[in-house]
Amino acid sequence: MSFTVSSKQLLSKIATGDGHGENSPYFDGWKAYDNDPFHPTNNSNGVIQMGLAENQLCFDLVQDWILDNPRASICTPEGVDEFRDIAIFQDYHGLPEFREAVAKFMGKVRRDRVTFDPDRIVMSGGATGAHEMVTFCLADPGEAFLVPVPYYPGFDRDLKWRTGIQLIPVHCESANGFKVTRDALEEAYEKTESENIRVKGLLITNPSNPLGTILDRETLRSIVRFINEKSIHLVCDEIYAATVFSQPAFVSISEIIAGDDGIKCNTDLIHIVYSLSKDMGFPGFRVGIVYSYNDAVVNCARKMSSFGLVSSQTQHLIAAMLSDDVFVKRFLAESSRRLGIRHKVFTRGLAQVGISCLKSNAGLFLWMDLHRLLKEQTLEAEMALWKVIIHEVKLNVSPGSSFHCPEPGWFRVCIANMDDHTMEVALKRIRSFVLQKKEPVVVPNKKKCWQDHNLRLSFSARRFDDFLMASPHSPIPHSPLVQART
Numbered sequence: 001m002s003f004t005v006s007s008k009q010l011l012s013k014i015a016t017g018d019g020h021g022e023n024s025p026y027f028d029g030w031k032a033y034d035n036d037p038f039h040p041t042n043n044s045n046g047v048i049q050m051g052l053a054e055n056q057l058c059f060d061l062v063q064d065w066i067l068d069n070p071r072a073s074i075c076t077p078e079g080v081d082e083f084r085d086i087a088i089f090q091d092y093h094g095l096p097e098f099r100e101a102v103a104k105f106m107g108k109v110r111r112d113r114v115t116f117d118p119d120r121i122v123m124s125g126g127a128t129g130a131h132e133m134v135t136f137c138l139a140d141p142g143e144a145f146l147v148p149v150p151y152y153p154g155f156d157r158d159l160k161w162r163t164g165i166q167l168i169p170v171h172c173e174s175a176n177g178f179k180v181t182r183d184a185l186e187e188a189y190e191k192t193e194s195e196n197i198r199v200k201g202l203l204i205t206n207p208s209n210p211l212g213t214i215l216d217r218e219t220l221r222s223i224v225r226f227i228n229e230k231s232i233h234l235v236c237d238e239i240y241a242a243t244v245f246s247q248p249a250f251v252s253i254s255e256i257i258a259g260d261d262g263i264k265c266n267t268d269l270i271h272i273v274y275s276l277s278k279d280m281g282f283p284g285f286r287v288g289i290v291y292s293y294n295d296a297v298v299n300c301a302r303k304m305s306s307f308g309l310v311s312s313q314t315q316h317l318i319a320a321m322l323s324d325d326v327f328v329k330r331f332l333a334e335s336s337r338r339l340g341i342r343h344k345v346f347t348r349g350l351a352q353v354g355i356s357c358l359k360s361n362a363g364l365f366l367w368m369d370l371h372r373l374l375k376e377q378t379l380e381a382e383m384a385l386w387k388v389i390i391h392e393v394k395l396n397v398s399p400g401s402s403f404h405c406p407e408p409g410w411f412r413v414c415i416a417n418m419d420d421h422t423m424e425v426a427l428k429r430i431r432s433f434v435l436q437k438k439e440p441v442v443v444p445n446k447k448k449c450w451q452d453h454n455l456r457l458s459f460s461a462r463r464f465d466d467f468l469m470a471s472p473h474s475p476i477p478h479s480p481l482v483q484a485r486t
Contacts, residue, residue: 019161025386026051026153026402033396040421048426051396053209053364054417055243055281057338058331062281065327072320074313082316089312092305094123098315101322102289106274108328109242114254122290122301123315125308127239127275130288131158133304134271137297138233139165139200145235146188146202148172148180150403150410152209159203168192168199174369174407177358178211180204182222189230201233202226207240207250210403210412211367212360214244220256221263228265235271242279242332244362245340257293267293276318278364280331285314339364339416342423346415349427353434357413364416368397371409382408393433395426 021027029051038046070078074086089095096118103116124130139145141164147155148170160167170188172178185202192199204223206215215223227234236253244250253272257265272291277283287310290301322328346366347357358367374381379401386399400410415423 014162019157021153021156021161024153024156024402025383026398029386029390029396029398032390036394038394038422038425040425044425045394047390047394047396048422048429049396049417050414050426051398051412052417053278053414054283055278055335055339055364056417056419057342058281058335061327061331061334062321065321065324069320069324072317074316086312086316090309092302092309094121094310095312095315095319097319097323098123098310101319102287105322105328106241106289106291108332109279110250110252110254114252114258116254116291120291120293120298122292122298122305123310124288124290124301124305125310126277126283126286126288127237127273128154128158128288129286129308130273130275130290131155131235131237132163133301133308134235134273134290134292134297135159135163135165136304137292137300138235138271139163141165143198143200144168144192146170146185146192146199148178148184148204150178150210150400150405151203152205153398153402153404155203165200166197167203168197169404170202171406174358174410177213178208180215180219180223182226185223185226199230199232201235203235203237205237205240206253207238207243207362209237209240209363210365210398210400211358212363212365213358214248214250214362216248217251217256220251220253224253224256224263224265224270227269231266231269233269233271235273237273239273239275239278240363241274242335243339243364245336245343246361248361250362268296269294271297279335282318285318286310287314287318342415345423346413346427350430353431355430355434358410365412365414367400368411368413369409370411371407374409377408379408386411393429395429 030049033047033049033051036046037043038048066072070076073079074083093099099118099121102121103118106116107114122133124133135145135158144166145159145168147167149172151169155167159165168188168191170180171184172180189199202223204215206220207213208215223234234253238252241250241252253270256263257267257270270293272289274289274291276285276287286308288308290297292298292301343360343366350357350366350368356369358369360367370385371377374385382399382401386397389395389397397414398412400407400412403410403412418426
């Protein structure tokens with residue numbers, strides 16, 4: 001007897017569905033880089049990776065510390081005596097010294113204006129695992145979290161894919177620097193509730209990915225008042241807390257609820273997601289943290305952490321490194337200084353060809369404004385420009401639409417994941433591209449991007465001319481600009 005059952009029928013909805021979000025231009029850009037990666041000598045015409053927010057500017061400091069502290073590793077002659085105890089450790093609470101060191105480091109990043117309890121530190125497999133874990137604790141399938149736009153594309157995977165919750169955009173606009181306003185929060189909340197969808201929380205990123213901006217104290221106060229009045233949770237992604245390189249200083253949600261601000265709040269509603277991927281530049285170590293002020297969430301998350309623990313070997317090394325006060329102080333100061341220099345070099349390089357960015361003072365990226373270079377103010381024009389940047393300029397940058405930005409023409413450009421030489425090559429490519437002179441070509445009448453979600457990188461790249469805006473207000477006068485994209 002033979003059976004004809006399709007492969008899809010044999011698998012789960014998660015396995016056969018499209019919930020991971022990998023069919024986004026955000027991830028397509030990575031694939032383009034993987035297929036043709038830039039190398040200064042072996043492939044100097046390859047794609048430069050500017051779509052990955054990694055902090056690679058201070059690895060020399062980390063390497064020096066490792067050489068000076070061989071006992072921190074259980075795989076060295078100096079540290080091998082601790083190999084057995086570390087290798088068999090499997091308590092999902094984590095090594096006590098690890099939790100203490102992370103709690104102390106979180107305080108240092110916030111300039112010791114607030115302290116963190118090591119017993120509330122719950123580890124997970126990077127911020128991805130931490131976000132999913134806290135979502136499982138706070139919401140059931142079908143319920144919703146509000147998220148100000150633009151937001152990190154990975155949230156669609158991290159928060160939605162396996163939990164079954166919904167993400168509801170909170171409208172923010174460039175006119176006020178994409179600030180989160182009480183009116184926008186109220187509008188998103190009321191609309192969602194009117195559709196019989198229960199709002200369980202609000203997710204904010206501070207500093208923002210992709211904007212590189214921080215939430216000021218008054219905005220944070222307003223947010224706390226909002227979630228307290230609505231009795232919904234507030235999840236604060238603070239994984240870029242130590243990437244602030246100039247004033248104003250970063251303000252953590254932990255400071256707002258500490259009491260000095262006079263804000264009365266049910267602290268059971270407050271949860272922080274943190275990691276060492278961005279601030280320290282260790283994404284491969286998969287050190288994610290949930291810090292909740294809610295005892296029940298801490299207890300549940302700790303049990304869930306069994307599905308994504310940080311290896312004991314990593315815990316051991318991180319505990320030693322973050323317990324070194326001299327190293328931590330030097331690293332945080334030098335990282336901030338180098339990020340500031342890189343930001344200045346890039347923004348000035350872009351300004352040379354008339355390209356501006358949203359004013360920012362944090363993060364590992366720029367939020368670049370090219371909307372005046374679009375012949376049409378549509379998301380289709382943005383995607384067309386992005387394809388040319390990938391194929392012709394050979395830069396993997398991320399279009400704003402992949403961050404759910406409703407305004408066409410914004411692009412995120414990562415600037416801390418490359419050395420100085422690669423940075424100069426990237427800037428040279430941009431300048432050369434913008435300064436080209438070509439005859440403008442009329443854009444064919446096509447469906448708008450929001451009507452066609454099948455625009456993929458696999459489409460053939462069109463010439464820049466097809467969406468060139470020849471305007472008297474263009475950054476380079478009297479020249480039909482080639483659209484630049486960093």
